[in-house]
Amino acid sequence: MAKLVSLLISARRQRLIALVMGLAIFALLLSATSFLALGELRRFMAAESQAALAPFARIRTDLDETFGAIAAEVTATPCTADFLTQLRRVGFRPDGFSEFFYAPGGTVRCSLSVAGRQKPLALGTPDIAPSAVSNSSIWVDRGLSFAGLKGLVGSIVLRGDFAIVVPPQKPLISMPPWLQYEVVLTGNDDRYWHRAGEVQVFDGYKISQGPRAPTIPTTVRSLACDGFQRYCVATEVIPAAFAMAARTYILAALLFLALASAGLAVWGKAAIVRRWSFEQRFRRHLDASSVLCVYQPIIAVGTGEVVGCEVLARWRDVDDSIVYPDRFIPVVERFGLTEKFTRLVVERAFAELSASIPTDRRLKLTVNIFPRDLDSELLVDIFKVFDPIRDRVDIVVELVESDEIAVDVAQRQIEALRAAGIKTYIDDFGTGYSNIHNLAALAVDGVKLDRAFAMAPEGSLMARMLGHAIDMIHASGRAIVIEGVETAERLEDLRRVVPPIDFAQGYHISRPLDIGRFTDFLAAEEPRRLRLDLAA
Ligand code: C2E
Ligand code: CA
Ligand code: CA
16 A cells, blocks of 8 residues: 555656556546447347348248138139139239149149149158247248249248248348348258358358357357247448448547546546645644654763754655655645644654653753744643653753744743743744844843854854854853754864854764664763763
8 A cells, every 4th residue: 555655646656647547547438438339339230130130020921821811712622723723812912922832741732833733742851840930841942843933943831731932032131331241041950041141141150159259259240030030130240341431430439538538637647646745645644653753962062961852853654755844844834733743743752752761861852843833831731741751851942033923922932931941942043034133132042053154164254153143142141052063073163162152963963863773872972972072
C-alpha cells in the first residue's frame, strides 16, 4: 500500500499514471463499445437470417396444406383416370407444387406427368427418414426422369401414400455485401444439402463450434434454423468488407472514445493529485504517530558543556519517507493546525525525553512555536505535560517576530509566560522583522542570532553587525545563542568574542539527533568536553 501511495505522489509518476489510466480507460471503453456493437451486429444478423429462412420455412406450411388438399379431394380409386384428374386439380393450386406421385410404401405406382399406370418404381431408402419433427420421408435432389420429367431434379416428400415433388427453390435473398450466408437443408444425421447462398459458410460455422475451432475467432458467425430444424441459415461477416462499410462510424467512435478517455484520465489524475497532494496527505495523517522529533544539542560556549537541545519536528509521510519542516510548516499555518501541531511535538518530546534523559542533570529544552500561538494560557496548557519532570527541564519557546501580533500584546504574553516559568527567545534574529531597533521594546529572555551571523566571514558587514548586536543584547541582560556553527574555526572565533556569546548550536557541534542518539550524545559528553577544552 505504502509503495502504491509513494508511486502516486511523485509528480513525474502522476503523468505516467495519467497516461496508463488513459490507455486503460480507452481499452475499457473500447471493449464495452465493441461488446454493445457486437450485440447490435448479432441482432442484425438474426433478422437477416430470419428473412433468408422465410421462403424455405414456407415450404413446410405449403406441403401441409397440399397434403391436406390431397387427402380431402383425391378420393377416387388410386391411379384411375378420375384419381389423376382429382390429383391434377390439386396440382393447379398456386403453391409451386405441380407433380405428385401415388407411392404407397415408397413405391411409385402412378404420377401426374406419366399419367396412367406405370411400372412400379421403388424410391429406395429416403435421405431423410421420418422423425420426431416430421412424419415425411424425403429424397433430396433426385433426377425425375423416371417420372417423365427428363432432365429435371426435385426433392420428393412422401407422407402416407402420396408424395409431392418440391422443385429447387431460388428465392431472392438480399444481404449487405459484408455478410455471407448459406441456407442448408439438414437431415436427421449430420448430412445437409446446400440450398442457397455461398457454399462453405455452414461448414465454417460448424467448424467454429467444433473442437477444431480457432481459440480466437476471426469473424462473427451465426446460425438460425426454422422451428423444425430442417432449414438452417448460417451467416458470416467478412471483416474487411465490414470495416470498409462501417469506416465512418468506426472512426467516429474511436475518436469519441479517445477524447472521452483522455478527459477521464485528466480528471482522474486531478482527483489523485487532489487526494494525494502533500497538503491533503499531511492534513489526513497528522497525528501522534506521524509527528516525530529530533533534538539538536546546544552547548555553553564558555565550557563546551551541553546545556540542552532544540526540538525540531519532522513528519513521517504515508510512504514512510521523512519530511522536513520547510515543507510542512507552511501547511500547518495555512490550515490553522498550529496549536494541534505544537501539542503533538511537545507531547512526543515529553514521551521520548522523560523516558531517556539522565535524571541527574538539568536541560534547557527549546521548542519552536508559531507567532499566532503566543498566548500564555494556551502555551502553559500545552507544556503542562512536562510537569512531572519540570524540576529537570527549563522550557524555552522560540518564536520569530511577525506582524501577526502587536508588540504590547506580545509583551503581556511574554511576561505571563515568564511568570509561569517558560522563557521566550527571539529566533532568527537579524532577519525578517527582527532588528536591533525593536529588540529593545520586547521583553524576551534571550535572542538567537540567525545562522547568517555564525558563518559570516571576518570583516564582512554581517560580522560587524554581529559585534554590534552582541553588544546591544548583552547590555540588555539577555541570553545570546548563536546557531548554524558549522566549523571548529568558527566556534573558536565565537569563543573569543567579547562580550561573550552564551550558547551555540550547529552542525559542528551536532546535527539534530533522534532520541536514541541524543541520549548517547549526552552520555559521551565528558570526553568531548575535554576535547573542546583542550582545543581552547
Ligand atoms: P530553526 O528554528 O531556525 O531551526 C534550525 C534549523 O537549522 C533546523 O532546520 C536545523 O536542522 C538547521 N541547522 C542546525 N544546525 C545547522 C548548521 O550548522 N548549518 C545549517 N545550515 N543548518 C543548521 P530544520 O530542522 O529543517 O528546521 C527548519 C525550521 O523549521 C526551523 O528553523 C523552525 O523555524 C521550523 N521548525 C522546526 N520544527 C518546528 C516545530 O516543532 N515547530 C515550529 N513552529 N517550527 C518548527
Ligand atoms: Ca528555532
Ligand atoms: Ca533559527
